[in-house]
Amino acid sequence: MLRRLNSVTAFLPLSLLLLCLRIEASVHEYTGERFVSKGNAFVVHGGSEGLYASIPNLNESSPPDSFIRFEKIIFQRPGEISNISSGSIHAIVFEVDDRETIGGSAYGGQRAVCCTADLAKLGVCTQGQIIHRPSTYNPGWPQVFGVSFDVDKVETILPPRSIQITKSGMYNMYFIYCDPNLKDVIVKGKTIWKNPTGYLPGRMAPLMNFYGFMSLGFVVLGIFWFSQYARHWREVLPLQNCATLLITLGMFEMALWYFDYAEFNETGVRPTGITVWAVTFGTVKRTVSWLIILMVSMGYGVVRPTLGGLTSKVLMLGTTFFVASEVLELVENVGAVSDLSGKARLFFVLPVAILDAFFILWIFTSLSSTLNKLQVLCSSFMCSCFVLTY
Template sequence: MRRPGGGGGPALALAIALAALVARGADASIHEYGGGGFKPRANSFFFHGGSEGLYASDASSNSSASFIRFDSVVFRRTPESASRHEDMQQKTGLVEAIIVEIQDRDKIGGSYLHSDAICCTPELDKERSCKVGEVIIRPNPDNPDGPKRIQTFFDGRNEETSMVPQTVTVNKTGMYYLYFMFCDPQLKGLKIIGRTVWRNPQGYLPGKMAPMMTFYGFMSLAYLALGLLWFIQFVRLWKDILQLHYHITAVIALGMCEMSFWYFEYANFNSTGTRPMGITLWAVTFTAVKKTISRLLLLVVSMGYGVVLPTLGGITSRVAALGLVYFVASEALELVENVGNINDFSGKTRLFLVLPVAVLDATFIIWIFSSLSRTLEKLQLYFNATDPLSELWQRAWIIPAFWNVLSYALLAIICILWSPSRNPTGFAYSEDAGDGADEEGLSLVGSAVKGTGDMVNLHVFPEDKRA
C-alpha cells in the first residue's frame, strides 16, 4: 500500500483554485464575459456563452417567465480589422448569438447539406441554402422557436459594437446552449465583454440544480432528527461512552451544518442569480471536513478501533496524514465545482483537481477493505476460541449475506444506469458524465453537476471532423 506523503500537490491545486476563483468572482446564472476570445472551429469562430437547463414558461401560473437576457454585451475587434473598412461603410462585420436546445444541435452547420462547413460558403449560397457570412441554421418545423439567432453588426471603422439589450423567452423545456459566433476571418482577435442572465420560472437556479434545494432541505431535517435521537441515547448512556462515539457525534453535527449551509446557499442563489461567497465557502468547507472525517471514521472502525483495538498505536500519524492530504485535495475540488460560474472551467482544469481526490479515495478503499478483512479474522478467532457454544452461530450468516446483498445492489444500480437504450452513445456525450460519482462512506453528499464548454462543443458541432 502506498504510504501517504506530503500535501504539496493538493496544496498547490488549492492555491491555484483560490486564485482563479478570486479573479473571476462568484457569478452563476449570471454569466460574465470579461474579454474572452473566440476559438476557431471548421470555417467559423465561436465563444461559449453558457449552458443551463431551463424549464418552459408557464402562462397559467403566477411564476415568472423563463428567459435568457442579454445585458450590455459588447464586441471589440482589433484596430487592424477596423482599418480595413471605410468610415461610411455599413455592416463591416457580423457577430451572431446562437441559442440552441440540445435536441436541435444537428440543426447548426451544413451536415444536412452534405458539407462540413458551419458558416455558409459561396457554393452553398448559390444553391440558396444560406447566406454567405452567416452561420448555417436549419429551421426545426417541430420547434419554431429554435435554434434562435441574434445578429449584431459593426459599422465603418468602429472598433466596438454592442448588442441591443433584449430578453429571449424560453417556451420549451430543455438544455440550452448559447454561442457567440462569426464567420469573417478579418474579425480574428475579437473579444467579448458583458453578461447574460439565465432564469427559470421559479428562480435563477439551473434546471439540473433546482431539485437539490429541496433535497438539501429534507436532508437538513433528516440530520436534525438523527441528531436528536443520537443525543438522547448519548445522554442516557453517557457513562459508557467510547471515544468513537464522539467521532460519530462530530460527523452528525458536520452533516447537519453542511446540509443547512447548502440549503441556504441554493436558496440565495435561486433568488439573486449569484452564489453568496461567504455561505458557499462555509458549505464547501463543511463538505470537505465531513467527507474527510467520514472516511477516517470508516477506516478506524474497519481497523477494529473500539472493538479489538483500544488505540491505533503507531499508525495514528499515517491515518492523520492521509486525512489532511484528502481534506486539502477535496477542498480544492469543491471550490472549483461550487464557487463561480457553473460551467467556466474546462475539462482539463477539473481533471487536474479530480485526479488527486480519486487516488486518495482509492487509497482509502484499499486500506479500509484490507483492515476490515484483518479485523473480521480477529473477531472470528476470538469467538471460536472463547465461546464455541455461543449463540452467535445463529447470526454468522449475516456477514457473507451482507456482501452478497451489497454486490447485488451495486449490480442493480449499474443495470439501471447502463440499461440498453435506443441511443446508447448518448452517455458518451453526456455533459453530466462522471460528475455525480461522489461516493460517501457514512453520508450522502449532493453536489451540483457541472458542465464544460469543450464537451458542449461535441454536442453542437458533431459534424466537424477537423476540430
C-alpha cells in the first residue's frame, strides 16, 4: 500500500510544469507612514512589484489594463511648521533597469538623491531638488511628479494620476522630499498596482495556479489513499493513520492557499482570515511530518510500541517548532502585498532553521541507533519491515 502511494506522490511535483507564469499586482495602503532619513533625502517606500505591460487595445478610448494609480494621497505636517512654505514632495516611479537614473554624486563621492551644492555648481541639477535623468531604455521614465505645502496649510494632496505600464519589469515607487525644514511628515492614501490578469504581485502570481493544481493533486491522492485504506483497513498500521492525517491536512492547506490567492487576485486586498487558516494548516502539516519521520527513525510502530520516556521530549520539540513556524509564516504572509520581504522576517527565520537542523540531527542519530539495534538482534524480518516502512 505504501509503495503505491509513494508512486502517486512522486508525480505530484510534475504539476509545477503546468504553471502559467504571469505577473500581477495589488493595492498598497498608507496609513500614516513617516518619512525616514536616507542619506540627504527623506523617504517612504511606496511599493515594489513585478508588472506586466498592457495588452495592446484597438480601442484607444479604453483605459489601460496595466497601471499604477494614485488615489487620495495626502501628505500631512505638524501645525507648528505650517507657517512656512516648503519644497516639493515627489512621487518617483521607475523600473529596476532605470535605477541608475535616480541620484548622482560629485567627483565620484557618495551617491545622493537630492542635489547637493557641489552638483549644483557642476550645473547638473538644482540644489534641493531630486536628481533624475531620462531613461535610455524606456522613454518617458522615470516618472517624477510632486506637490508642495502652501503657507498655513498642514495638508497637501497629490493630484490623482494613473501611470500606464508599457514595459514588463520590476517597478519601484518612493515618496521623497529634500527640504530639511519639513519634519514629521506622514503620508496617507493608497496606490493601486494592476495588470491585465489581476492584482497579485509578481512573486505571488504563479502560486495561485500552483495551489490550484496541488489541490487537484491532493484530491486524486486522497481518493486513491482512502479507497486503499477502506480496502485494507484490517491491516492498517498506526503510522498509516498518521499518513491519512497528513493527506487530509494537505487537502485543506492547498485549498485554502488557492482561495487566498484567488481572493487577493480579485480584490487586491489580502484576506486575513483565509491566510491565517492556510498558514495554520500548513504549519500543523509540517510539524506532524517532522514528528512522524522522527518517530519512525526511532522504530515506533515497527520495533517498539511506544516512545517511552522520549514522548515528552518529542512533543516539546514539536510544539516549539509549531510556534516558531507559525509566527514566521504569519509575519511573512498575513497582509503581505509587496514583492519584497521585510527585514523583520530574518529575525524569525533563525529559530525555525535551528529547529530544522535539530530535527535532522535527531532523526539520523535515532535511525543509526535503531539499525544498529536490529543488527545486534539479528532480526532480518524486523529490519526489512523497518526499512520498508521508512
